[in-house]
Amino acid sequence: MSIIGETCYHRAMASKTRLPGRDALRDSVLGGDLVFLLARANALTLAAANAALAEHGLKARSYSVLALAADGARPTQRELAEFLRLDPSQVVALVDGLEQRQLVERRTDPADRRANVLVATDAGRDLFARAQQAARAVERGLLAPVTPEEHERLAGLLRLLAFPD
Amino acid sequence: MSIIGETCYHRAMASKTRLPGRDALRDSVLGGDLVFLLARANALTLAAANAALAEHGLKARSYSVLALAADGARPTQRELAEFLRLDPSQVVALVDGLEQRQLVERRTDPADRRANVLVATDAGRDLFARAQQAARAVERGLLAPVTPEEHERLAGLLRLLAFPD
DNA sequence: ATGGACCATTGAAAATGTCAATCATTGGTG
């Protein structure tokens, strides 16, 4: 859930809607509201990412889980939940989906037999590699109007917000 | 909907969880993924904003609608939907809620009698003023580790992502 | 005047988010 949805409403609205209204809103109080800008930027980028990942049968979420499994961090589901800020029960469902497609495996953590550690299968790493291409292409597209230095700065600032310690 | 939820899982997790795992994840592929960082930053800031707005009986969404009504932009519901990226039917519910609390009024747009224009009541402007205080305090808190110039840069970059033209 | 597009609204179905309860396991303490 976000302020803001990925909502389409792309249906009828593509046309020559009265633009002045939109621009007026853009200059309103919310235009300087960080929470709002973050929410809207998130909604748009997420929608773009999901669209690109769809052809690989993934969404941003499953892609994230697969990514973490694929680079050998061997996260437990508990760690995934915290990192992705999902309820553990949502992680169960997500992992179920990936496991059924044989992209990841649950291995019980030898250090703590309550926990499952996630590892990607060969097929999983494969799919991830391809999906990552798509994801990167999207990111490049989104960041087209931004110089590489600005890109790095943006990432750094977002990290501060995303991981306040 | 976001990659990432506002999810709590604050229940048991406050304690001395094995931190190494989390840090490993942070340095994984996703750590450089803009879409992910945006989603996580959004989840956290949104949760903080919602918590702060709760005492005024608002959430980030209703606050946003109230904000736009309150500063006299006279948006139609259609414009709200596009700006907030919500389905028009969600805007209906949102406005219903605010109107029942007498914070906003629907006025049929004299220029187009199909459309409703939203205006805040005195009570609505009042509540907004107070809620805005809370919202700004949250934002200050979130941006504590960031200099004012960086703050501006961040807002500028986010605007590029939030309003690609 | 007519027809096609558009706004707001409704209602239903799918997807998500939230939460409490359960089982197996852990780790610390008496």
Next chain:
DNA sequence: CACCAATGATTGACATTTTCAATGGTCCAT
């Protein structure tokens, strides 16, 4: 060692959000 409170995963129930198609009123270009 035996116990017990705390933790990881899982399930199922329930609430909220999202998505979408259908409808009635209005606009506008022909």
